[in-house]
Amino acid sequence: MNKKISKESKELLKDLYSQDYHFTTPEGKTFPIPKSGTLGLLALGYQGLIAWRKQKSNASIVKQ
Amino acid sequence: MSNKKKVLLIGWDAADWKVINPLMDAGQMPALESLVNQGVMGNIATLDPPFSPMLWTSIATGKTADKHGILGFTEPDPEGIGMRPITASSRKVKAIWNILTQKGYKTHVVGWWPSHPVEPINGIMLSNNFAKCNQAPDKWAMPDKTVHPENLSRFFSELRIHPSELTQEHLLPFVPKADKIDQSKDNRIYQLAKSIAEASSYHAAATWIMDNQEWDFMAVYLDTIDHLCHGFMNYHPPKMKNISENEFEVYKDVINSTYRFHDMMLDTLLKKTDEDTTVILISDHGFHSDHLRPSFIPSEPAGPAYQHRDYGIICMKGPGIKKDERIYGASLMNITPTILNIYGLPIGEDMDAAPLVQAFESNSFPNMIPSWDEVDGYSGMLDGEKNSDPKANFEELKQLIELGYVEDPGENVKEATTKAFAEQNYNLSRVYLGSNRYDKAIPLLEELQKKDPTESRFALNLLTAYLETNLIEKAESLHKECTELYPKLVLSNENIEKLKEEINKSIEQDPINSEDKLIKEKQEKIKKSLTLRMAIVQLKLIELDILIHKNKFNEALVRIKEISKSMPDRKLLNTKLANLHLGLKNWKEAEALFINLLKIDPENPKYHDGLAIAYLNQQKYEDAAGSALDAVGLMHFFPYAHFHLGEALFQLESYEHAANAYEISLQQIPKYGKSRNRLIEIYEKHLPNAEKLASHIAYFESENSNVTTKKEEVQAINDIEFKNINRNLKDSVFIVSGLPRSGTSMMMQMMETAGIQVLTDGIRKADENNPKGYYEHEGAKSLARNKVWLKDAQGKVVKIIAQQLKHLPEKYNYNIIFMLRDIREIIASQHAMLDREGKKSAYPLALENSFRKSLLQITEWAKKRHNVAITFINHANTIEQPLVTASIIKELTNSKSTIENLACVVDKKLYRQKNKN
Numbered sequence: 001m002n003k004k005i006s007k008e009s010k011e012l013l014k015d016l017y018s019q020d021y022h023f024t025t026p027e028g029k030t031f032p033i034p035k036s037g038t039l040g041l042l043a044l045g046y047q048g049l050i051a052w053r054k055q056k057s058n059a060s061i062v063k064q
Numbered sequence: 065m066s067n068k069k070k071v072l073l074i075g076w077d078a079a080d081w082k083v084i085n086p087l088m089d090a091g092q093m094p095a096l097e098s099l100v101n102q103g104v105m106g107n108i109a110t111l112d113p114p115f116s117p118m119l120w121t122s123i124a125t126g127k128t129a130d131k132h133g134i135l136g137f138t139e140p141d142p143e144g145i146g147m148r149p150i151t152a153s154s155r156k157v158k159a160i161w162n163i164l165t166q167k168g169y170k171t172h173v174v175g176w177w178p179s180h181p182v183e184p185i186n187g188i189m190l191s192n193n194f195a196k197c198n199q200a201p202d203k204w205a206m207p208d209k210t211v212h213p214e215n216l217s218r219f220f221s222e223l224r225i226h227p228s229e230l231t232q233e234h235l236l237p238f239v240p241k242a243d244k245i246d247q248s249k250d251n252r253i254y255q256l257a258k259s260i261a262e263a264s265s266y267h268a269a270a271t272w273i274m275d276n277q278e279w280d281f282m283a284v285y286l287d288t289i290d291h292l293c294h295g296f297m298n299y300h301p302p303k304m305k306n307i308s309e310n311e312f313e314v315y316k317d318v319i320n321s322t323y324r325f326h327d328m329m330l331d332t333l334l335k336k337t338d339e340d341t342t343v344i345l346i347s348d349h350g351f352h353s354d355h356l357r358p359s360f361i362p363s364e365p366a367g368p369a370y371q372h373r374d375y376g377i378i379c380m381k382g383p384g385i386k387k388d389e390r391i392y393g394a395s396l397m398n399i400t401p402t403i404l405n406i407y408g409l410p411i412g413e414d415m416d417a418a419p420l421v422q423a424f425e426s427n428s429f430p431n432m433i434p435s436w437d438e439v440d441g442y443s444g445m446l447d448g449e450k451n452s453d454p455k456a457n458f459e460e461l462k463q464l465i466e467l468g469y470v471e472d473p474g475e476n477v478k479e480a481t482t483k484a485f486a487e488q489n490y491n492l493s494r495v496y497l498g499s500n501r502y503d504k505a506i507p508l509l510e511e512l513q514k515k516d517p518t519e520s521r522f523a524l525n526l527l528t529a530y531l532e533t534n535l536i537e538k539a540e541s542l543h544k545e546c547t548e549l550y551p552k553l554v555l556s557n558e559n560i561e562k563l564k565e566e567i568n569k570s571i572e573q574d575p576i577n578s579e580d581k582l583i584k585e586k587q588e589k590i591k592k593s594l595t596l597r598m599a600i601v602q603l604k605l606i607e608l609d610i611l612i613h614k615n616k617f618n619e620a621l622v623r624i625k626e627i628s629k630s631m632p633d634r635k636l637l638n639t640k641l642a643n644l645h646l647g648l649k650n651w652k653e654a655e656a657l658f659i660n661l662l663k664i665d666p667e668n669p670k671y672h673d674g675l676a677i678a679y680l681n682q683q684k685y686e687d688a689a690g691s692a693l694d695a696v697g698l699m700h701f702f703p704y705a706h707f708h709l710g711e712a713l714f715q716l717e718s719y720e721h722a723a724n725a726y727e728i729s730l731q732q733i734p735k736y737g738k739s740r741n742r743l744i745e746i747y748e749k750h751l752p753n754a755e756k757l758a759s760h761i762a763y764f765e766s767e768n769s770n771v772t773t774k775k776e777e778v779q780a781i782n783d784i785e786f787k788n789i790n791r792n793l794k795d796s797v798f799i800v801s802g803l804p805r806s807g808t809s810m811m812m813q814m815m816e817t818a819g820i821q822v823l824t825d826g827i828r829k830a831d832e833n834n835p836k837g838y839y840e841h842e843g844a845k846s847l848a849r850n851k852v853w854l855k856d857a858q859g860k861v862v863k864i865i866a867q868q869l870k871h872l873p874e875k876y877n878y879n880i881i882f883m884l885r886d887i888r889e890i891i892a893s894q895h896a897m898l899d900r901e902g903k904k905s906a907y908p909l910a911l912e913n914s915f916r917k918s919l920l921q922i923t924e925w926a927k928k929r930h931n932v933a934i935t936f937i938n939h940a941n942t943i944e945q946p947l948v949t950a951s952i953i954k955e956l957t958n959s960k961s962t963i964e965n966l967a968c969v970v971d972k973k974l975y976r977q978k979n980k981n
Binding site: 012016034042047 | 185215216217218219223225230231232233234237260262267269270271272275325328331332415764
């Protein structure tokens with residue numbers, strides 16, 4: 001991994017993992033995020049990815 | 065609407081409507097369906113060669129590869145130490161993101177191929193190495209120069225997904241029966257995971273940029289469909305013969321699931337756009353997914369590209385774009401001009417295409433500038449920098465080798481460098497071949513072929529180029545060389561089976577080392593041998609082409625029947641046979657063959673056009689129009705098919721539509737005189753339009769022409785009036801014509817003395833009848849069938865008898881010097897000639913009427929052809945007053961020779977008939 005982390009990257013990472021991501025089904029119900037993830041979550045982009053990682057509780061920012 | 069113009073450009077490498085349409089029909093690609101319904105969709109024609117880095121750079125620049133400089137998957141390392149994956153540093157011209165940066169637009173680019181090293185544009189750029197992964201998660205470093213601005217590298221690296229992070233939840237939709245795979249022997253599931261992870265990484269980064277950054281232009285490129293098609297298309301239904309039932313069952317869902325996953329990602333991207341955004345979704349080529357899937361991939365670098373189909377996809381929606389319509393005629397090079405047009409920016413005259421105006425509700429034609437590359441200002445373009453990043457190169461190269469796009473260079477670095485240069489030159493020659501620039505392709509191919517005569521692709525392409533440029537002798541010689549050499553290099557079936565057994569044995573003994581060097585070498589030997597076998601088949605077809613070029617149509621027909629027994633590919637053979645029947649004017653046979661070929665390959669525009677020609681010549685005009693329409697619908701850049709459509713509509717008296725078809729063919733080939741002459745006829749007689757008429761007539765004329773205006777002169781011979789037709793034609797071919805024995809050879813001599821190069825093959829030698837030679841070209845005798853030899857005739861003079869003039873191709877301009885001689889004298893002269901040859905016969909009285917008819921038709925014929933000027937020269941006057949004729953020729957040819965010199969060629973002694981009389 002990159003050795004140095006810039007101030008900008010650090011702040012963006014903090015912001016990325018500090019947000020709560022919620023997803024709803026077309027019917028308006030909250031979409032549960034399984035620990036094993038889904039293809040649908042990946043298709044939601046960064047929000048789905050981070051939400052899943054947070055669910056797995058192994059986000060690298062937490063480690064840091 | 066805020067009137068802030070935004071463009072989201074999405075690239076799906078290798079996406080194809082043939083797979084998408086059934087999925088959309090089944091409601092499994094709802095996002096794409098909504099895009100199609102709200103905008104326009106159509107085929108997009110790829111370029112040759114269909115190699116993705118070249119194609120995506122043409123998309124991003126609007127230029128062909130010889131201009132933009134990206135010439136394949138690899139390039140020689142600038143330090144001369146082997147090869148490296150192609151880099152953005154090699155791009156010689158500005159891409160759309162550089163132009164937009166220059167104009168101050170917020171511009172972001174994710175994953176474009178090639179885009180490593182990143183360019184410092186006005187926004188974020190993530191290179192094509194951003195998500196590439198060939199290491200364990202803890203060692204997965206991101207190469208330098210992957211992210212611009214560099215200070216966001218660490219942040220974006222967090223948005224990457226390592227394949228090992230995926231779970232079965234991600235993979236089972238692609239491979240529901242994954243439990244049946246023995247992963248110790250079959251690593252394809254890992255390849256699948258890698259592709260899904262890569263796509264998800266680019267997608268995560270793109271969605272973050274769209275949500276968190278200001279943007280005017282956003283480009284996202286995904287190569288996942290292409291990679292997974294190369295790996296799994298052979299398992300896509302319907303099952304191919306050579307695929308086992310077991311493998312088919314395990315992998316048959318991969319392709320459809322890949323498209324569905326892309327649709328889900330598309331849905332997310334579309335939700336991040338607003339009504340001011342123009343969305344453009346494109347692919348660079350299609351991918352064969354049906355019975356046209358090749359069962360064998362030739363042994364050559366980029367061999368897997370044989371699986372690519374000529375048409376990719378395009379759909380667009382946004383402000384001003386038509387809704388729920390199909391567009392025709394899109395090509396990859398239209399994309400950048402279209403985007404520039406959306407922003408109201410001018411198009412570079414050096415770009416190879418125009419905006420896709422057919423997609424917009426109103427056609428506002430853009431402003432032009434000579435070139436964006438001449439516009440000063442900061443564009444973020446790499447300044448010829450040779451950024452070499454060994455780590456990034458290694459990762460990318462490894463992946464290209466795995467995909468089969470690149471040959472493993474092995475350890476021999478010098479050889480690898482030579483190979484990289486050769487590949488680039490070969491690809492450049494393909495670019496030239498693809499754009500009919502044979503003169504540029506030939507020297508490259510000749511050098512490649514000389515260096516490696518065993519590489520059949522060099523020789524086969526060179527043979528095509530020779531034939532296209534009518535270098536028949538060279539083609540014959542090379543054909544002979546290859547026909548002798550290739551069979552010596554081909555392994556026998558026995559030896560191939562033996563090698564296969566050895567490979568299987570080695571793999572069984574040590575499955576982990578299935579990539580062993582020795583095994584690979586053996587596999588390569590087999591592939592090379594099979595490739596040469598294919599080449600031998602193609603040589604047989606080229607032999608037919610040679611016969612056709614030599615006008616030996618009947619011999620070709622006999623030969624084709626002979627070789628049909630040993631020809632495995634009926635499609636190739638029947639294509640040749642159908643074209644042969646067109647050449648022989650066997651319209652019914654051609655029709656039947658094209659109909660059958662269309663059953664095999666219904667989206668082949670050349671078959672539709674061939675059928676249109678066959679129908680046209682049988683006066684089946686409605687059918688002809690339908691077939692020609694099908695042809696141009698599939699391939700808009702097809703001037704001949706537009707002309708055939710015009711011809712059918714013209715005959716159906718639908719003049720307005722016919723004119724439209726002719727106009728399109730002229731847009732594509734302005735020199736296509738057949739269309740222009742028809743348009744002149746239409747605007748003169750059927751749809752009178754003085755302005756258009758004048759503009760088309762003016763095309764043939766030029767004030768700067770070397771030809772000066774001659775005095776109108778009326779002459780009479782045998783009571784027929786001949787009036788010179790004076791047109792200032794540019795770049796014309798000089799033709800000396802007349803009835804045989806009317807003094808044409810003498811005039812050829814005078815033209816030669818005037819300094820005009822004579823186009824003759826010297827086959828017919830001087831004899832007693834024409835002691836100074838005949839100045840003939842064999843091609844002139846079969847002009848109706850073979851016109852290729854006239855390609856190089858501009859500025860030269862060629863002798864063509866009166867009866868053959870009507871077969872002159874209409875794409876060139878002609879300055880005809882027509883010799884007039886009393887018909888009875890001509891007949892007597894011909895008779896005397898036959899007498900000298902011992903072929904004495906009765907005086908041919910019937911000829912007189914026939915010759916008279918031919919002469920009467922000449923002026924009428926020339927009047928209708930605005931690419932023809934004609935000067936009549938009286939033979940008897942020339943003999944009596946050679947200086948007068950010489951002065952006309954001097955003026956006509958702008959000769960530096962003196963009138964006296966020109967007149968010297970007139971030898972009164974040769975005027976036998978007159979002397980006799």
